[in-house]
Structure formats: structure tokens, C-alpha cells
Amino acid sequence: MLFRHTTNKVADRKALNVNPAKTCQPIGAMYAALGIHGCLPHSHGSQGCCAYHRSTLTRHYKEPVMAGTSSFTEGASVFGGQANLVQAIDNIFTIYDPVVVAVHTTCLSETIGDDITQITAKAKESGKIPEGRYVFHASTPSYVGSHVTGFSSMTKAMVDHFAEKSGKKRRQVNIIPGYVEPSDMEEIKRIAKLMKVPCVVFPDTSNVLNGPQTGKYEMFPRGGVTIEELKTTGDSLGTLGLGKLASGPAARALDTKCKVACQVLDLPIGLKATDRFVDALRNMAGVNVSDDINIERGKLLDVITDMHQYFFGKKVALIGDPDQLISLTEFLVSVDMWPIHIVTGTPGKKFEKRIREITEDIPVPVNVKAGGDMFMWHQWIKNDPVDLMMGNTYVKYISRDEDIPFVRFGFPILDRIGHSYFPTVGYRGGLRILEKILDVLLDRQDRDSPEESFELVM
Amino acid sequence: MSTIHILEERQRQIYQKGKQPFDMICDKVSIAGSVSQRACVFCGSRVVLYPIADALHLVHGPIGCAAYTWDIRGALSSGPQLHRLSFSTDLTETDVIFGGETKLYKALTQLIDEHNPKAAFVYSTCIVGLIGDDVTSVCKKVAKEKGIPVLPVHSEGFKGTKKDGYKAACDALFELIGKGPVDHISPYSINILGEFNIGGEAWIIRDYYERMGIEVVSVMTGDGRVDDAGKSHGAKLNVVQCSGSMTHLALAMEKKYKIPFIRVSYFGIEDMAQALYDTAAHFKENPAIMKNTRELVREEISGMYPQLKKYRTDLEGKKAAIYVGGAFKAFSLIKALKHLGMTTVLVGSQTGSKDDYEILRQMCDEGTVIVDDANPVELSKYLIEKDADLFIGGVKERPIAYKLGVGFCDHNHERKIPLAGFVGMLNFAKEVHATVTSPVWQLTPRRERSY
Numbered sequence: 040m041l042f043r044h045t046t047n048k049v050a051d052r053k054a055l056n057v058n059p060a061k062t063c064q065p066i067g068a069m070y071a072a073l074g075i076h077g078c079l080p081h082s083h084g085s086q087g088c089c090a091y092h093r094s095t096l097t098r099h100y101k102e103p104v105m106a107g108t109s110s111f112t113e114g115a116s117v118f119g120g121q122a123n124l125v126q127a128i129d130n131i132f133t134i135y136d137p138v139v140v141a142v143h144t145t146c147l148s149e150t151i152g153d154d155i156t157q158i159t160a161k162a163k164e165s166g167k168i169p170e171g172r173y174v175f176h177a178s179t180p181s182y183v184g185s186h187v188t189g190f191s192s193m194t195k196a197m198v199d200h201f202a203e204k205s206g207k208k209r210r211q212v213n214i215i216p217g218y219v220e221p222s223d224m225e226e227i228k229r230i231a232k233l234m235k236v237p238c239v240v241f242p243d244t245s246n247v248l249n250g251p252q253t254g255k256y257e258m259f260p261r262g263g264v265t266i267e268e269l270k271t272t273g274d275s276l277g278t279l280g281l282g283k284l285a286s287g288p289a290a291r292a293l294d295t296k297c298k299v300a301c302q303v304l305d306l307p308i309g310l311k312a313t314d315r316f317v318d319a320l321r322n323m324a325g326v327n328v329s330d331d332i333n334i335e336r337g338k339l340l341d342v343i344t345d346m347h348q349y350f351f352g353k354k355v356a357l358i359g360d361p362d363q364l365i366s367l368t369e370f371l372v373s374v375d376m377w378p379i380h381i382v383t384g385t386p387g388k389k390f391e392k393r394i395r396e397i398t399e400d401i402p403v404p405v406n407v408k409a410g411g412d413m414f415m416w417h418q419w420i421k422n423d424p425v426d427l428m429m430g431n432t433y434v435k436y437i438s439r440d441e442d443i444p445f446v447r448f449g450f451p452i453l454d455r456i457g458h459s460y461f462p463t464v465g466y467r468g469g470l471r472i473l474e475k476i477l478d479v480l481l482d483r484q485d486r487d488s489p490e491e492s493f494e495l496v497m
Numbered sequence: 498m499s500t501i502h503i504l505e506e507r508q509r510q511i512y513q514k515g516k517q518p519f520d521m522i523c524d525k526v527s528i529a530g531s532v533s534q535r536a537c538v539f540c541g542s543r544v545v546l547y548p549i550a551d552a553l554h555l556v557h558g559p560i561g562c563a564a565y566t567w568d569i570r571g572a573l574s575s576g577p578q579l580h581r582l583s584f585s586t587d588l589t590e591t592d593v594i595f596g597g598e599t600k601l602y603k604a605l606t607q608l609i610d611e612h613n614p615k616a617a618f619v620y621s622t623c624i625v626g627l628i629g630d631d632v633t634s635v636c637k638k639v640a641k642e643k644g645i646p647v648l649p650v651h652s653e654g655f656k657g658t659k660k661d662g663y664k665a666a667c668d669a670l671f672e673l674i675g676k677g678p679v680d681h682i683s684p685y686s687i688n689i690l691g692e693f694n695i696g697g698e699a700w701i702i703r704d705y706y707e708r709m710g711i712e713v714v715s716v717m718t719g720d721g722r723v724d725d726a727g728k729s730h731g732a733k734l735n736v737v738q739c740s741g742s743m744t745h746l747a748l749a750m751e752k753k754y755k756i757p758f759i760r761v762s763y764f765g766i767e768d769m770a771q772a773l774y775d776t777a778a779h780f781k782e783n784p785a786i787m788k789n790t791r792e793l794v795r796e797e798i799s800g801m802y803p804q805l806k807k808y809r810t811d812l813e814g815k816k817a818a819i820y821v822g823g824a825f826k827a828f829s830l831i832k833a834l835k836h837l838g839m840t841t842v843l844v845g846s847q848t849g850s851k852d853d854y855e856i857l858r859q860m861c862d863e864g865t866v867i868v869d870d871a872n873p874v875e876l877s878k879y880l881i882e883k884d885a886d887l888f889i890g891g892v893k894e895r896p897i898a899y900k901l902g903v904g905f906c907d908h909n910h911e912r913k914i915p916l917a918g919f920v921g922m923l924n925f926a927k928e929v930h931a932t933v934t935s936p937v938w939q940l941t942p943r944r945e946r947s948y
């Protein structure tokens with residue numbers, strides 16, 4: 040009983056967070072920045088933050104994760120980090136030679152109040168940024184929002200800094216995939232390709248954080264959106280932002296800056312949300328939905344109907360990031376499951392409202408909380424047990440303690456590998472989610488059923 | 498890759514034996530912009546204190562610092578598991594503007610009421626140092642109200658390196674000492690310092706000492722308990738492992754409680770045996786202890802030797818690279834690798850001192866590269882140049898090794914099996930053998946054969 044210290048009594052705990060269901064902004068910014076080709080993320084703060092972010096991403100992806108740090112010392116924390124950042128920029132281009140350096144701040148540099156725009160301008164003036172190379176930044180104070188906010192801000196910064204409007208439209212669609220896995224970004228590109236829609240997906244961490252074994256260590260792997268592609272986003276037909284929180288700000292910024300019309304959709308997780316994505320893409324690009332896509336959809340629907348008797352009335356507890364949870368909850372409800380405890384660590388009242396709407400017809404009480412933690416979620420589960428839990432790796436403690444089936448979903452996943460390679464978005468992603476859910480539910484049924492009713496065919 | 502730049506400022510942090518006069522500089526903060534593998538002061542403190550399982554560990558700061566350190570070390574506890582939960586004051590914008598003291602007070606009192614810990618540690622992170630919360634006085638107040646020690650750990654990340662974090666942790670730990678009863682403690686008694694029970698290592702070491710006839714008063718901090726630390730001043734000797742982490746505490750205890758200390762390492766056959774002999778030698782007024790020790794060492798070694806020899810046959814002549822936190826561990830590893838017939842072609846550490854590197858230089862063969870605070874580009878350059886078969890490092894190094902097609906052994910906190918003690922040496926050999934001789938490398942481009 041590793042989490043035996045979880046008490047049953049739910050108390051109001053405003054002053055603290057126990058077993059967090061979120062983490063801090065810079066890691067999201069770092070992840071987003073890695074989705075630009077040839078980009079070195081740079082953490083403007085002290086060393087520790089950067090080391091932690093890199094280690095956590097490395098544990099999640101089992102890939103090397105590179106990022107520079109301004110290495111603040113006491114001096115920098117008193118006099119500001121300007122000298123550190125200018126020196127860092129100089130050193131980075133000398134040693135590592137990236138195409139672009141994406142600076143994000145930390146709690147420390149934010150509180151000190153360093154003006155990154157002015158510092159980078161200064162670096163440029165003094166010739167520290169070579170020709171054809173770039174430095175841009177996002178402000179990511181961790182005492183606001185969560186890792187999702189950081190991702191969102193860095194993605195928006197890409198638009199602010201790079202998008203250009205030449206006046207000549209290009210027959211392409213911008214897709215901002217949201218804070219999803221490299222495999223998901225790959226899948227989104229595949230769907231667009233099947234529909235014959237040329238697109239720019241940004242950020243794009245596929246082939247950066249799920250790269251092949253090549254026998255070589257490449258500081259800058261081959262994946263990632265290029266700066267040239269980013270520049271053209273201002274001429275696209277339109278933008279699809281997937282996930283309100285992670286992609287909304289960037290999509291809208293592009294609209295404001297270059298008058299590229301945008302639609303912000305839910306993440307395409309599950310049947311209905313993927314339908315909406317495919318439909319929006321079709322409309323925006325003026326194409327027809329290809330047969331291939333229809334067949335994929337049909338297969339997902341086939342599994343849903345074939346297995347629906349196992350879904351009905353199963354109580355589920357979900358914990359993770361807002362954009363993911365909204366679509367996932369909708370998906371589960373659509374197959375007749377009952378998500379009843381839903382927690383995200385990221386603050387935001389809209390989340391609670393949206394989940395309430397989606398779960399309206401569930402005939403049992405539903406708990407939902409934005410800005411909650413895993414401790415509270417566990418308490419809810421203790422008081423009203425569920426058949427299934429979905430969340431990041433830390434949920435495994437609760438799964439073990441309470442003996443409840445568990446499907447890994449979200450960030451971080453430190454103990455399994457699938458997320459890097461198999462998507463959960465799109466129709467195929469929906470299939471994978473259902474397969475995982477059925478696996479654990481049916482395994483449980485096999486384990487628990489008495490010998491006489493132990494079934495071969497299910 | 499062969500033409501990578503080594504920054505001028507970095508050149509004196511890299512040394513190749515036989516190639517240049519030895520004049521390494523270290524102990525400096527990483528230069529800005531480098532992709533350093535180093536962590537912060539807070540990380541150091543957290544590592545040292547975390548294994549105290551019946552204490553509350555509250556991270557005072559924004560959420561990240563706590564989230565990233567949530568149960569990532571395999572420091573085992575035989576009893577309470579409170580240390581495996583993550584507690585944070587989760588500072589938000591208003592706290593940063595108006596100060597986080599009230600929040601800290603509320604969090605502490607509520608948590609102490611809920612969990613009844615034996616003591617509480619409050620870790621200050623960077624931001625706390627900046628906004629100037631008076632953590633010490635909040636701790637004092639809560640300690641008084643709740644009747645348990647509530648100790649501030651001054652671990653603001655930017656105030657130095659990981660080593661300074663060890664120090665801050667030792668300072669906090671020192672406050673616990675001297676509180677418990679010492680009347681029944683044997684005259685042949687020790688504290689084990691700097692052993693964190695990763696994979697159950699403290700249990701192995703403790704067992705050795707007990708078989709020698711020595712009482713272990715406390716382990717600091719592996720499988721640690723507040724009460725054990727409280728009576729640790731009753732021990733007659735401090736046995737300190739590892740270069741950096743707990744020497745500071747040993748010195749403080751020597752000064753205040755007149756407890757002498759010796760430095761040991763539990764990795765590898767020689768160092769392990771030496772550790773036990775050195776400890777036994779301290780209690781020479783009881784000859785039985787030395788006798789027991791000899792028997793123990795003989796028994797343990799003869800039990801493992803045949804197996805070790807088998808591994809050695811396969812590993813003879815293979816090349817290893819080492820990049821670890823403290824240099825002291827590197828010493829032991831080089832020796833242990835020699836036992837397996839392997840040579841060390843690259844060795845580096847995050848926190849070594851100049852003296853440490855001098856010792857490394859003497860231990861190594863001609864041509865061995867020695868680095869301080871290396872970055873991934875440097876590490877991979879030398880791994881390939883030196884054609885290493887094995888890389889020993891931590892979490893950030895593992896994927897680099899694998900991308901290159903080099904075997905890997907985690908000698909940091911993510912390892913699951915004990916590598917300390919005699920049995921640990923055998924485990925180590927087994928792990929090294931498994932990865933170095935794994936057929937998977939033959940599938941990779943670097944070692945591809947026609948098959």
C-alpha cells in the first residue's frame with residue numbers, strides 16, 4: 040500500500056498540492072520547441088529546472104533531450120540574467136550550431152523580470168546571432184497555469200516570431216496538433232495526406248522524440264517543422280487548432296497577425312471528435328473525404344458495436360490534461376461508459392463546465408475538478424470506486440493499492456513505451472484506446488470469474 | 498562529430514592523460530549556454546534527505562520542483578512510505594507577489610495533522626530565495642505548535658551547485674541529532690553515512706556490520722527514521738560513503754560530539770573489503786570483530802568468485818566509459834571494472850574536485866579522457882572515438898549510449914538492483930555482462946555484421 044497515506048476524508052486543501060496532476064510551464068515550452076527542426080530549447084534560469092525538464096522528457100520518451108541553460112548564480116539572481124543569456128546565445132551558436140534557439144523563462148527569471156526581447160535584440164546587435172539563425176522566446180512563469188500553458192505560449196511564440204504574410208495564398212492548411220505525442224502528430228499528418236490536404240503541422244516532434252536507432256547521436260534529429268514552413272503559415276488557407284488550451288492562442292494569433300482564418304477544435308480523440316476534425320479539414324481545404332478515411336472510421340465503429348456490451352455502465356476515473364480529458368470523456372460517454380471522477384491539475388473553470396455538459400446524462404453523480412491533485416482524485420475513488428482508471432504513470436500506485444484496472448494515458452508515462460509509437464488521435468487512435476481498455480477490463484474479468492463461468496469466447 | 502568545438506572556457510575541464518600537463522579546473526558553475534548534465538542545490542538536498550521515510554518532505558515553491566522529484570529515486574523503506582508522496586505549496590502568482598509564508602504555514606499544519614510525521618523538512622526553491630519568505634521562522638512556529646522538529650532546508654537552486662545542496666541537507670539533518678537516548682548503545686557502534694538504500698543496499702551493508710559484531714545505530718539516510726538520527730550521536734564511529742554528500746555532517750558530528758569518521762566505498766570487491774577492515778580496525782580493542790570480518794570477507798568472496806571469473810572471460814579487454822555524479826564513485830567503478838578485465842577509456846563527473854581528478858589521473862591508463870561537467874556532444878564524441886563497449890551513467894546518458902549502440906549500466910538513482918557490497922559486485926558484473934555481450938548491438942549500424 041504505497042499510497043496508504045491517502046485518507047478517506049476529503050478536506051479542502053487550498054494551500055497545498057499533494058501528488059500533482061500537472062507540472063510547470065517550461066517543460067511544455069521545451070517540448071514544443073523540440074518540434075522545430077534544428078532547434079535548441081534554452082532555459083533562462085538556474086541549472087536545476089533545465090536538468091529536471093530534460094530528465095523528465097528523457098524518461099517519458101527514452102530519447103536524448105537537449106536544452107541549454109543560462110546557469111543562473113546568486114549574481115544573476117540579483118543583477119538580472121542579461122549577461123548570462125547573451126553569453127549563452129554566443130556559446131550555443133559556437134558549440135552546437137542550431138538553426139534556432141527557443142528561449143523560455145523560469146520562475147526565477149520571470150520574478151527577476153528579465154526582458155528577453157530586449158536581451159535578444161542586444162545579442163543580435165552585437166553580432167552574437169549568426170546570419171540566417173534565429174532566437175525567439177516565450178514567457179513561461181510556472182506559478183501561472185501548468186505545462187500545458189507553457190506549450191501553448193511557446194507555440195504561439197512561433198507564430199508571433201515567424202509567420203509571414205506575402206499576400207499570395209498557398210493551398211495548404213496549418214494544423215496545430217496540440218500537446219500530444221510525436222506519434223499523434225505523425226497520425227495527424229497521415230490523415231491529412233490521405234485526404235490529400237497539404238499542410239504545415241507545428242510544432243511537430245515526430246522523428247525528434249521517437250527517432251530511429253541510427254548508430255549516431257544527432258543533436259538535431261531530422262524531424263520538426265522547418266523555419267521556412269513556419270514562415271509560410273501566414274499564407275495558408277486556414278488554421279485548425281486542436282485543443283483549446285494548447286493550440287487556441289497560436290491559432291488566434293495567426294488570425295490576428297496574418298488574417299488566416301482559424302477554427303479551434305477539440306483534440307481528435309474518439310469517434311465524434313475525429314469526425315469534427317476530418318470535417319473541418321475537408322471544408323477548409325475543399326476536398327472530399329477519401330474512402331480510406333471512411334474505412335478507418337468504419338473499423339472503429341465496428342469495434343465499438345462488437346464490444347459495446349463490455350462498455351456499458353463501467354465507471355471510469357480520469358486524470359490528465361484538459362484538452363485530452365475533454366475529448367476522452369466525450370469518447371467514453373459515447374460508448375456508454377461512465378466517467379465519474381475527472382481531475383486536471385491545470386486550473387480553469389471552463390473545463391469543469393464543459394465536462395459537466397458532456398457527462399450530463401450519466402445517471403450517477405460525477406465529480407470534476409480543474410486545478411485538483413491526484414491525492415484528492417484518489418480520495419474520490421476511495422469513496423466511490425470505479426472499474427477503470429486512466430492517467431499517467433503515477434496512477435499505478437493507486438491501481439495497485441485499490442486493485443483497479445488501469446490504462447496509461449497522458450504525461451508522463453515513465454514505465455511503458457507505446458505512447459511514442461502508437462497514436463491515440465484519429466480513428467486508429469480510437470481503436471488503440473478501446474483495445475487498451477478492453478484488454479484490462481477483460482483481463483480483470485478473466486482473473487475474477489469463478490471457474491464455472493470462465494469464458495473462452497468473449 | 499569529430500570536429501566538434503570544445504569551448505575555450507571548457508578546455509581546462511577536459512584532460513587526456515599523457516597529452517598535456519595536468520591542470521584541471523572544476524568546481525565552477527557550468528558556463529551559460531552549455532547543455533550541462535548537472536542539477537541544482539535543491540536536487541542535492543532532496544537526494545540526501547528524501548529516504549527518511551517517516552518525515553514529511555514539503556517542497557516550498559511552484560509546482561515543478563516538486564513534480565519532477567516525485568518518487569524518482571529507488572530509495573527503499575522497510576516501513577512508512579510517506580516520502581514517496583509529493584507535497585508542494587504550489588506557489589502561484591499572488592504568492593510570488595505577496596509572499597508565501599501564510600500558505601506555507603497552512604500547508605505545514607494541515608499536513609502534519611493529516612499524516613503525523615516524526616519530523617518535517619521544508620525545502621526552499623529558487624523563488625523562495627527571491628521573494629524572501631522567512632521560512633525559518635515559519636518552521637519554528639509550526640515546530641512549537643505541533644511538537645515535532647520542523648526543519649528548513651536552504652536549498653534555493655541558484656545558490657551554488659548540487660554539492661551545496663548536500664551541505665544544506667546535512668545542516669538540516671544535524672538539527673535532528675542529539676535528541677534521542679543513547680544509554681544502551683554498544684561501545685562497538687557506528688552510523689552509516691551517505692548510504693541511501695537504493696535497491697536495498699543499506700540493508701546489505703548493515704547486515705555485514707552486524708555480522709562483524711558492530712551495532713548500527715543509524716543509517717543516514719537510507720531507510721532512514723527520524724528517531725534513529727536522533728540517537729546517532731551515541732555511535733562511536735561514523736562510516737562515510739562517497740566523496741561529497743555527507744562529509745559535511747561527519748565533520749559537524751566530529752566537532753560537536755567528538756565522533757571520528759572514516760571514508761569508505763562499498764562498490765567493488767577491494768573497496769568493500771577495505772571498508773569493513775577499516776571499520777574493524779577502529780575497534781581493535783575487541784579482536785573478535787576483526788576475526789569476524791576476515792571470516793565474512795572470505796566467505797563472501799569465495800561465494801562469488803567462480804561466477805565473477807566466468808563473466809570476466811567474456812569481458813576481458815572491453816572498454817568502458819564512466820560519467821557519474823561524484824568522483825568518488827568513479828574511483829570504485831574503475832577498480833571494479835579492472836576486476837572484470839575491462840579498461841576505462843573515459844571518466845567524468847558532475848561534481849569532482851581537483852584532488853579527485855588527480856586521483857583519477859593516477860588510476861587511469863595513458864590516453865584516458867577525464868572530463869568535468871561534460872555535455873552530451875562531448876560525451877558522445879569520446880564514446881565513439883574511444884570505441885567504448887559500455888557506458889556507466891545516469892538517466893540523461895542512457896539514451897545517448899543506446900543511440901550510439903553502446904551498452905549501458907545505470908549507476909545512479911534509477912538502478913533497481915543493489916550494486917553495493919559483495920553481492921552488489923556480482924550484480925554489477927552480471928548487468929555489465931548482459932549489456933556488453935548483448936546480441937542487440939550487432940543489429941545496430943555501428944557493429945553491424947553480415948548475418
Ligand code: SF4
Pocket residue numbers: 063064065087088091144145146147181182558559560561562563622623624
Ligand atoms: S522553479 Fe519553476 S520552472 Fe523551475 S522547476 Fe520549479 S516550477 Fe519549474
Ligand code: SF4
Pocket residue numbers: 085086087088089091146147537538539540558562621622623624652653654655
Ligand atoms: S527552481 Fe531552483 S530549486 Fe527548483 S528546480 Fe529550478 S533550480 Fe532547482
